[in-house]
Amino acid sequence: MKSVRAAELRLSLPGLLLAALGFLALLAPFMTLAANRIVAGEGLTAWHLAGPDVTLPGLIAIVSGLILGLFAAWPKARLIGATLGLAGIVWLLSQSASPLLEGAGEYARVSPGLGFWCLLAVLMLVMADAITSLSPGPRTRIALLASMLGLLAIVLGTGLLSDLSIMQEYASRKDAFHAAALRHLTLAFGSLASATAIGIPLGILCYHGPRLRKIALPVLSFLQTIPSLAMFGIMIPLLGWVANSYPAAKAMGIAGVGFAPAFLALLLYSLLPVVANMVAGLQSTPEKARDAARGMGMTTWQLLMRVELPLGLPVILAGLRIALVQNIGLAVIAGLIGGGGFGTFVFQGLNQTATDLILLGALPTVALALTAAILMDVLVELTNPTPRKAS
Amino acid sequence: MIEIDKISKTYDGVTAVDEVSMVVDTATITVIVGTSGSGKTTLLRMINRLVEPSSGEVRINGEATHTVAKTSLRRRIGYAIQGHGLFPHYTVARNIGTVPTLLDWSQEKIDTRVDELLDLFSMQPDKFRDRYPAELSGGQQQRVGVARALASRPDLLLMDEPFGALDPIIRAHAQKDLRHIQRTLGSTIMLVTHDMEEAIQLGDRVAVMDAGRLVQYGTPAEIIQQPATEFVAKMAGGVERPLRLLSLYPVSDIIEEGTAEGEPLDANTCLRDALSICLWSGRDVLPVVNEGVPAGRVTLAAIRARAEGPT
Numbered sequence: 182m183k184s185v186r187a188a189e190l191r192l193s194l195p196g197l198l199l200a201a202l203g204f205l206a207l208l209a210p211f212m213t214l215a216a217n218r219i220v221a222g223e224g225l226t227a228w229h230l231a232g233p234d235v236t237l238p239g240l241i242a243i244v245s246g247l248i249l250g251l252f253a254a255w256p257k258a259r260l261i262g263a264t265l266g267l268a269g270i271v272w273l274l275s276q277s278a279s280p281l282l283e284g285a286g287e288y289a290r291v292s293p294g295l296g297f298w299c300l301l302a303v304l305m306l307v308m309a310d311a312i313t314s315l316s317p318g319p320r321t322r323i324a325l326l327a328s329m330l331g332l333l334a335i336v337l338g339t340g341l342l343s344d345l346s347i348m349q350e351y352a353s354r355k356d357a358f359h360a361a362a363l364r365h366l367t368l369a370f371g372s373l374a375s376a377t378a379i380g381i382p383l384g385i386l387c388y389h390g391p392r393l394r395k396i397a398l399p400v401l402s403f404l405q406t407i408p409s410l411a412m413f414g415i416m417i418p419l420l421g422w423v424a425n426s427y428p429a430a431k432a433m434g435i436a437g438v439g440f441a442p443a444f445l446a447l448l449l450y451s452l453l454p455v456v457a458n459m460v461a462g463l464q465s466t467p468e469k470a471r472d473a474a475r476g477m478g479m480t481t482w483q484l485l486m487r488v489e490l491p492l493g494l495p496v497i498l499a500g501l502r503i504a505l506v507q508n509i510g511l512a513v514i515a516g517l518i519g520g521g522g523f524g525t526f527v528f529q530g531l532n533q534t535a536t537d538l539i540l541l542g543a544l545p546t547v548a549l550a551l552t553a554a555i556l557m558d559v560l561v562e563l564t565n566p567t568p569r570k571a572s
Numbered sequence: 573m574i575e576i577d578k579i580s581k582t583y584d585g586v587t588a589v590d591e592v593s594m595v596v597d598t599a600t601i602t603v604i605v606g607t608s609g610s611g612k613t614t615l616l617r618m619i620n621r622l623v624e625p626s627s628g629e630v631r632i633n634g635e636a637t638h639t640v641a642k643t644s645l646r647r648r649i650g651y652a653i654q655g656h657g658l659f660p661h662y663t664v665a666r667n668i669g670t671v672p673t674l675l676d677w678s679q680e681k682i683d684t685r686v687d688e689l690l691d692l693f694s695m696q697p698d699k700f701r702d703r704y705p706a707e708l709s710g711g712q713q714q715r716v717g718v719a720r721a722l723a724s725r726p727d728l729l730l731m732d733e734p735f736g737a738l739d740p741i742i743r744a745h746a747q748k749d750l751r752h753i754q755r756t757l758g759s760t761i762m763l764v765t766h767d768m769e770e771a772i773q774l775g776d777r778v779a780v781m782d783a784g785r786l787v788q789y790g791t792p793a794e795i796i797q798q799p800a801t802e803f804v805a806k807m808a809g810g811v812e813r814p815l816r817l818l819s820l821y822p823v824s825d826i827i828e829e830g831t832a833e834g835e836p837l838d839a840n841t842c843l844r845d846a847l848s849i850c851l852w853s854g855r856d857v858l859p860v861v862n863e864g865v866p867a868g869r870v871t872l873a874a875i876r877a878r879a880e881g882p883t
Contacts, residue, residue, distance in 0.1 A: 469657035474670075
């Protein structure tokens with residue numbers, strides 16, 4: 182009896198570490214108040230933000246969330262703790278922004294500070310760790326993701342955070358933001374779709390032709406090693422020359438700067454994961470099964486469609502997942518050469534030293550990449566063609 | 573009837589199979605036995621053209637295999653390999669139905685055939701039809717592999733070390749099942765093994781391969797009693813030869829009039845087991861029954877006489 186209770190109360194090692202970091206983060210400035218959007222602000226710890234009617238509930242939620250995250254045997258408690266903690270930091274953020282702005286001047290801005298970001302990271306890790314221990318099925322994972330995104334949409338949609346500097350940056354360029362979001366998605370998904378259209382046949386050819394494979398894969402690996410800035414740089418004279426030499430290309434919108442070079446660079450970066458995983462996926466068919474398939478009279482095409490592709494699908498999709506997440510991140514660089522996307526804000530913000538404008542570009546990129554990664558992971562799991570071994 | 577006519581295979585100047593000729597009768601089991609590197613698997617794979625012969629030809633019921641498209645040739649020939657080669661993402665039913673599907677049989681006809689084969693291999697169709705290979709035991713996987721090879725009622729069944737991955741007890745079962753099924757269906761089977769014991773147990777004829785050549789082709793008794801070369805004699809088991817020879821004949825072959833004391837023996841028991849019982853129970857004479865009816869007796873002396881090699 183006693184030993185069971187002791188086991189239940191055992192503390193989780195990552196939980197301890199994260200709780201320690203969380204408590205340390207509470208000592209750091211939770212928010213900053215600045216005179217305008219450019220200058221560095223003054224840091225305020227969580228208990229100095231507002232009156233106790235605001236800070237107390239928030240702090241209690243954060244502290245109890247961190248404590249709930251300690252119990253190794255109860256992943257559900259850890260999940261609830263993480264949610265509670267997240268609610269706590271969002272509460273503090275939303276409730277203290279407008280009192281802080283009061284009387285601080287017309288151009289004053291409040292932003293989340295180091296403490297907030299650290300707590301956000303810690304609580305997200307507690308949540309990820311709890312979800313991993315619960316090992317939910319694909320449907321539950323989709324539901325969890327949907328509810329997280331739903332909560333985020335509610336928090337943003339109801340204007341709870343509209344006093345924050347980043348939301349003010351958003352409010353003043355709403356249309357540009359939506360255009361950038363659309364452009365970012367077009368860049369990431371469009372280049373992935375093109376890479377898939379080229380990479381899948383190329384992967385099949387590489388799989389069947391060892392000589393092509395020995396040339397194609399090293400070339401694609403080499404492309405991957407080109408730093409992204411250099412790659413975008415190379416595209417400018419290259420496509421500029423194409424546009425100048427071929428009026429038809431120019432008419433299609435191909436130019437040295439803008440969408441075309443960004444799209445092409447992302448496409449080249451995506452080819453390696455797509456082709457390499459295509460080859461690896463096709464090779465994952467057991468040799469015996471391949472021999473049996475040929476011996477029973479399957480044609481090369483039938484072998485590919487009925488055996489090699491279905492068996493390799495999880496590995497092939499894992500390649501698309503890598504390419505997609507990588508593209509979402511790299512598409513930020515497109516902002517530098519006028520390709521549009523969230524990168525536009527990042528580089529504008531860098532030029533103006535306006536941190537919150539940088540974040541307006543960076544945070545949606547991170548959220549997009551995380552969402553894509555989770556969705557693709559679920560897809561990879563759902564396509565696993567062989568059921569788990571029955572015990 | 574399968575005629576293999578002076579078939580050879582050379583890889584970069586190295587001869588893997590050297591002008592092998594043999595004739596396999598319909599409805600028999602022919603076992604090709606040899607050490608690794610003897611060319612036995614290459615010989616088998618040249619029959620369904622998984623390996624293209626460098627010279628020579630194979631005729632199945634008079635038709636030369638190189639005149640038929642590879643895929644349609646293979647769909648007419650069953651193929652079962654060591655470690656079964658089942659498709660992990662197909663259920664048992666879909667695995668067995670692979671070749672019928674390739675041949676565009678109707679789904680109804682395929683389903684009927686699958687159930688028929690599962691019954692034949694003593695696997696209840698209701699229980700096994702929808703399982704995946706990973707959910708089966710090694711012996712069951714191997715049976716599904718053989719059932720799959722038989723699905724389209726092929727003219728010929730090629731088996732490459734089909735029992736190689738099984739443990740000895742399941743292996744003995746599988747061999748017995750194969751014998752039984754071959755007799756029931758009247759199939760023609762060519763089987764490759766490195767195990768002479770298996771060759772002698774299963775084969776109507778045994779072909780011994782050494783360094784790409786067919787060194788002897790004959791009945792198991794001929795292989796044991798009149799080995800063509802030193803190599804065959806060594807393969808045939810050296811000192812174990814008399815016992816292997818005895819394992820080929822049933823007690824009914826040397827039954828004599830009379831009675832004897834003690835536990836009776838069934839007439840179908842092989843002579844090796846009869847000898848073993850004599851030695852273990854210290855008896856010189858054993859009573860024999862045929863389907864429960866006393867049929868006479870068998871003596872240790874008679875068994876000994878059958879075990880003698882040529883002098």
